[in-house]
Amino acid sequence: MVEQNKILDYLSHFVLCLGVAVVAFPIYLALVASTHSAQEMSQSPVPLWFGSKMFENYYSILTGEGSGFNSRLLIGRMLWVSLVMAVGVATGKIVISIMSAFAVVYFRFPFRKLVFWGIFLTLMLPVEVRIVPTYKVIADLGLVNTYTGLIVPLTASATATFLFRQFFLTLPDELTEAAKMDGASPWRFLWHILLPLSRTSIAALFVIQFIYGWNQYLWPLLISTDEQMYPIVMGIHNLSTGGDTQVTWNLVMACAILAMLPPALVVVGMQKWFVKGLVDSEK
Amino acid sequence: MIAPQIFIVLVFFFWPAGQALVQSFQQSDPFGSSVEWSGLDNFRALWQDESYLASFKTTAIFSVSVAFSGISISLLLAFFADRVVRGKYIYRTLLILPYAVAPVVAGIIWLFLFAPSIGLLPNLLVNLGIQWNILLNSNHAMILIVIASVWKQISYNFLFFLAGLQNIPKSLIEAAAIDGASVVRRFWAIQLPLLSPTTFFLLVANTVYAFFDTFGVVDATTKGGPGKDTAILIYKVYFDGFKAMDLGGSAAQSIVLMFIVISLTIIQFRYIESRVNY
Secondary structure, three states: OOOOOHHHHHHHHHHHHHHHHHHHHHHHHHHHHOOOOHHHHHOOOOOOOOOOOHHHHHHHHHHOOOOOOOOOOOHHHHHHHHHHHHHHHHHHHHHHHHHHHHHHHHOOOOOHHHHHHHHHHHOOOOHHHHHHHHHHHHHHOOOOOOHHHHHHHHOOOHHHHHHHHHHHHHOOHHHHHHHHHOOOOHHHHHHHHHHHHOHHHHHHHHHHHHHHHHOOOHHHHHHOOOHHHOOHHHHHHHHHHOOOOOOOHHHHHHHHHHHHHHHHHHHHHOHHHHHHHHHHHOO | OOHHHHHHHHHHHHHHHHHHHHHOOEEEOOOOOOEEEOOOHHHHHHHHOHHHHHHHHHHHHHHHHHHHHHHHHHHHHHHHHHHOOOOHHHHHHHHHHHHHOOHHHHHHHHHHHOOOOOOHHHHHHHHOOOOOOOOOOHHHHHHHHHHHHHHHHHHHHHHHHHHHHHHOOHHHHHHHHHOOOOHHHHHHHHHHHHOHHHHHHHHHHHHHHHHHHOHHHHHHHOOOOOOOOOOOHHHHHHHHHHHOOOHHHHHHHHHHHHHHHHHHHHHHHHHHHOOOOO
């Protein structure tokens, strides 16, 4: 703090409170909506305080019973698919990025530069711009409706490879030489020296990639045609538009809360890593 | 060691990109039974297709509004968050929550807030004499997707601005304060110029976000409607390729998009290379 300025302090808190109110209000309202019955939610104006139907709503979406709800859309199954996908994408990305960064930094092999630029180019091609042809590749390989088809195409990551490459380059050469002198094989060097040193980067990256994997929408929309393979984010969308009947906002919002809960817990619980991962990996 | 990465990159990046390139020069029927070469016809068709040009315009309006309002709101919040001492973590935690929300879910929540007849905000707006209906009024639909997209992106921008502000040496601010510069003056003369690399990075990042990551928001709320008034480019690629089954046209659109991303990335890297270190 440079100077004491009471008015400015109050102004700061006022603006921040306002910002937080605007940012958090939609989430709060979704939470409130998920605790009311369908009737209460179809009246205008919608309630602004918590209702009493919370357990009924969550019970009915998790088991698919009651409330005239489409019982084949099992939210539990969707949450599981999302979890597998998010963990798979995050783990896959980290493993292959560490391996290729390790190779690029510590080994001399032919076409090293070419490989490096090849990875670099992928930075420029987000999944979204090449959906049609990538979908065709997956379909040709017979991977539609499989976890492999959902996860593998999303795991190549130039940003993660760069992050690890930058980090490996900052480590002193003496470390490598000492390991060599002691007769450590490359694998042992990677496993016992590099991995423990990059723990913070790994944690940070995991948080970011977990959220990335969890929130994927367009890709599963194409790959998952079987309801058994719907991730939660896609399931919600089908709920909110399914059929000609009135949208049951209370249940849709309950699903929305369930869908945002795991990533929100990860973000809040691992806030330190999250902030580090976000700011580091994009620079 | 590098084999897995190379494999994935080749199979899922270069192969599809190559196929898109090839497809964009071909004309095929929806079942893929007959394929013929058509040269640049697909691209020429794009330039003559009014709905594609309209989609370009929509995307431009959309991404400029998202980037501009997202960046200014976040900068304002980050500036004040940098000043406060008490309650810093609570503010930060609450402000980064939207990052965890998927674009589709963000879209649905805002759709709920803006739902005709039961939504909270239309009910407030009626008092001001505005009949809010995203299904009929394309301006309303556009405002809805902009708000939902900005809301989701605030956390991201906020964290970068906060990190940027905290990297500015305190001595600079103090020196200016001793010289009698007011808070506002210090912001314009010191903090904002020193933040320019961050701002530029966020400008590119937000544009890319508005171009590609907002598919979920659009699909969950307006589905490109009313008519085609909120069909941004990425939504059109999806719609033409998978719903209208015009594979050649969709591939040509993908190629155009790839060029846009590549040029944005190059601009970004050139700028970072030449950026001034204070």
